[in-house]
Amino acid sequence: MSRSESSSKRDTKEENVPSPEGDQTWIAIQPLPRRTSDTGVQQDPSTLPPPSFQASRFDIVLRRQHQRPKEGGGLKYPDVPSRFLNLSNTFEFSGWGILTRIVLDADDIKKGEGDIQVARSGRRLGQFTAAALAGNAVLGSVFYALPAVVAVANIYSPISLFMATMIMFLWRPVMEELASALPFGGAPYTYLLNVSSKWVALLGAAVLLLDFASTSVVSAATAASYLSGEVKLPFPVYVIAISVLVVFALVCLSGLRESARLALTLLSLHMITMIVMFIAAIIAWAKSGNGLLKENWETGRTYAPPQSIGQQIFNGFCIGVLGLTGFECVPSYVSHFKTGIFPSVLRNLHYPAILLNVLSMLFLMALVPFETILQGNNVLSALAEVAAGKWLRIWIVVDAVVVLCGGVLTGVLGACELAERLACDQLIPQIFLRKLITGAPAASIVAFLLFNCVLYASSGFSLTIISKMFSLVWLIVMTLFPLSALLLKFSRGRLPRARRVPLSVVFLTFAIVFTAIGGNIAIDPSIVGYAATYVVAIVTVFLVTMKKVHIVRWLFWLYDQSVLLHNLPGTKTWGDKMTSAVKDMRRQPVCLLINTDEINRLFHKALYVKQNEETSCLKLVHFYEEEEGIPSEMEANWKILDEAFPEITIDLVLVRGAFTPSRVAALSHRLQIPTTLMFMSCPGSHFPYVATDFGTRIISL
Template identity: 55%
Template sequence: MSSDCLPQDEQRESWIAHAPPIPLNPTADFPVNPPTFRESQLDIILRRQRTRPQGGGGMKHASVPSSRFLNLSRDFEFAGWGSFSRIALTAGDHAVAEQQPGVANRPKLLGQLTASALSGNDVLGGVFYTLPAVLAVAGVYSPIALFASTLTPFLWRPMMEELASALPISGAPYSYMINVCRKSLAIVGAALLLLDFTASSVVSAATAASYLGGEVVLPFPSFIAAAVVVGIFALVSLSGLKESARLAFVVLAFHAVTMLMLGVLASVYWAKIGNTQLRQNWTQGKAPSGPAVARQLFSGFCLGMLGLTGLECTPSYIGRIKPGRFPLVLRNLHLPAIVLNTLMVTLALATVPLTTLLGGADVLSAVAEVSAGRWMRRLVVADAIVVLSGGVLIGILGVCELLKKLAHDRIAPQIFLNALRFTDAPYISVLAFTACNVVMYASSGGSLSIVSKMFSLVWLTVMALFPIALLSLKFNRGRLPRDNKTPLSVIIVTLMITAAVFAGNVAIDPSTAGYFSAYLIGVLAVFAATQNQVRLLHVVYWTYDQYPVLHRWSVTKAWGNSLVGLMGRLKRQPICILVKTDEINHLLHMILYVRENEETSCIKMVHFCDEEQCEIPSELEANARILDEAFPEITIDLIIVQDSFVPVNVTSLAHRLQIPTSLMFMSCPGSHSHYPVAQFGTRIISL
């Protein structure tokens, strides 16, 4: 049917929907190629876009109301039209960027030994509370169970190394999760990590206090002694990270010397008495049947993995470890743990009667007293108090890094970024963590048993985050450069082992699941409130809006106006997305991520354009205008930065726009990228 046969309106729409025909004769005066998007102006014709006011403002009127509130105009939901601008970074912007850590490739603070010492006090100090727990359920089969459990990090180490090489960012595994999957899952990981640090510090401090109370008569209850231990190391942390790391190294060295002395003296005593005590213990403690042996081995394997607590803390401060040292740190923590746990439990069974080991006495203290006398027992007790107190330090350090990361991501309040002038210590984070320790210990009734049970499940769940994060990285961010790649079979086997050990710990004492769930729900409720402030305020105002009488009282009306102003201020906090292409589907996915995961009504869409080869994608401006109209609740500003896309320029732009780099989002870099993502400090939100 020809166009002449169509009604007049359809003829007009048919004409609008098609571009003018292009002549096929190359000698004609018309161009061979079709006009560009900008030249044709078909974006305005096809979309019938309303002309925007020259001075800004205005609205895109719709046929349906754009506000869910009865007493607010549609202006409340409309964020305003976006803008297009070009900027050039100044020398002042570059000067500020050069002062930021990591931009100028400054050397990291922690080397192999000091980085190992921070987590080493937790990993190697776990022998004091792991051995009694394993002996209680595994008996004479404890050496086998402990040896098997300490071999499991051979599965985790390659995964942790791959994640660290891809994303060497402090705050892991939260920092891994937020870059490879949804933000909601990352917040769950942050809650688990916060519980892990807190429970680790409480257990270490309370165990140290119990050792002290077993040797001397304290003038106050043991829970006060635990609070004193936490307070002392909080003051140490306020003196600065560098001093804390050196102190941790001294504590670890003292522990290593003490354990070496105990191992030598116990071995000499074993050689002196022969295998008589070992045979007696075996005869007394062997299981009557095969299923009973398997049950004891499995229970011992489940509890024996607690001897590795602290290994999960190492990635939390990876941003402060020198490049290339992280695999060495994991090795330094893992191999000594295998030797220490297996050797000490074997020496205990060879030198001390089984009834004594199962009678609640400290295992290593009993070994020391039998092998060398009272003086060695006192040295071991002193070592237990010192090294377990050092375990508090890693908890404080890990929480400080985590809260700093959460504050930059606007999940935690910005007050956690405050630091002391002279030591640069995050004092608000340290004080808040100390308060969390007190709350957790007090809510458990001062029971070390309750906190320890909860700690076992939290630790296992945190360790499960590493294979989950790596699986998400392989699926969602497969282009991200990294040093090595872990086989998929290793990830699946690790997840299966973690699930089995988790179920085994719950089977040993089902009440652990209740404590774990209660603490996790509490922390998640706090994070959900801080992450969804605007949504919660919307609910509060909507409830207030349902009662018209409240709008007639001056007091409540003023309160409602202040609530509207607060919601507006919170939503005006800008977010930056760094774009390279003009493909509208890619731009749309990035904006949808921001809308679903961040509370903002202002997006800065930034494209870096090198001054020498300035090639702006032809459809970028038009597509930005389309998206700006598609999301009336978000203002989308397109900014062209006349400079190259390098870390120092991204940091300079962050200073120019007053947006932290943690709130600058980008797509996943590929193998062609000349800079690791850690130097940018940005978040990856798309493939």
């Protein structure tokens, strides 16, 4: 089809929209109607001064709005010439919006209140069960953190571990402020989504997903390695690791609540085991005295790396932060916590992490020969055998395998929460929202299991490579928390929260994490390559899902340029199929919940939708209780906004009733638009409701 034929078709379809070339009513200079003077007498327009520029511009806007179809529909005139020379580009331009008035009936309100109750009933995890979900990863990290720290910090390892575990005193208040302001699942991705653009949140989601996968794979592989260090296996170690991943994926299919109970059981057994070992170690130390400690001190100085004492302690600190892995998973399922327990959960994990890491290393130095410690294989089981005998060594090995398997559970549950949020935000297919009768998201669990296996296999089933990548990815994820806190203060400063952290603490947290990242890269620069490869791969996948409409349009443009393809057998319907695909992918509407008619604020909100959501339908929703409560210029400014975005149909929906969480949920049912695709401004301290009860995204100050 030629360009002229294409234009002719568009002119036929757009009979209600004049073209600049064929309709002189678009020309500002034209015969003027008779106007009335200030005295009320009609005068000849030729005797009056010409209208001002502002008046002329306003007249044109009114004329164009008057000519739009009252019933909606009809294409808007494009704001730019067509980039498609041979094919129609009508799919680029949307129809005119319409005004709708809605009164929510009793059934709608009942459904909305039911949604609110379901969301609140999901907050069932107490401080100990909530801590257990991440606790196995946090407190199980002692099994792989200690050998790594000794390799670089030598005899100064207890000092390095103490310094590393103490930095959580900086992160805890930052994480508490974020969780009290935005208690959504899938954090820190959801933090970034509500305080910045979708692009930034997308990068955060990619790093977070890689962190969850690394948590599961490293935990499973370390458990298998610990087992292989004690018994001779008839098959490769990676078989055990993959089996662990499969088994705990099946466990997660039983549901979150049952998984939390299992995690609490595993963590309780681990704490009992460590307490027994510490008591045995204290008794053994009291009997043997400090002789071996002094000997290890002297031996360690001969094995010391060729660096200063400060350099060794610093390197041990940079590696020792791995003893805190798992803390980043806690905010991922904060939406299931009982109200107000988040600070207690962090406290319940932090203090045991300090004691386990520091005391374990101290007892190793006092009771185990330094040559054995440097070997790095099952060092805690060696400590248990020295302290109490073979029976305790076997117990420690069993505990190591069990608690590290619990770390797999932590990664799976965090990934499921993230996948649910990504699906709600239209970044991954909606199948990830479907759940079994147990409430478990089967698609998310299976997909995450496959991703873990691919990640492990692509590393050559090497625990060393995965661990190196894990150390850097974890630090990057921890960087997202002070970043989110900084953006929260700047972009959403009015949002109510239970705690506000001084900016000095946020910047100090940045300084600590960047120092640790630099130190890890200096120790082993290869970790950058491993982490970057996986992050780029995940971001590419997310990018395709986020910009799928743009990709199809590029394909459509290539097809448009290849005129020979238009007449080849079997290719004539390609253009229609791609046009249909674009329309289908842009069919999901989104809502802007507005309370003002200020055109500048409305424009910036609509621009956010255009830049971050692939949709051709935007609904401006205003709740009002009395007719006088509707802003006077809302309808006029809505029409201007509808004209300003030719590619989006902008409807105005006036809903009678108070603006409450239950009514927003009811409107969600009425319009068939999930609340995650409803956007609102940041509420202030006098707002009578908790912003997160609405389940909407906050997109402006």
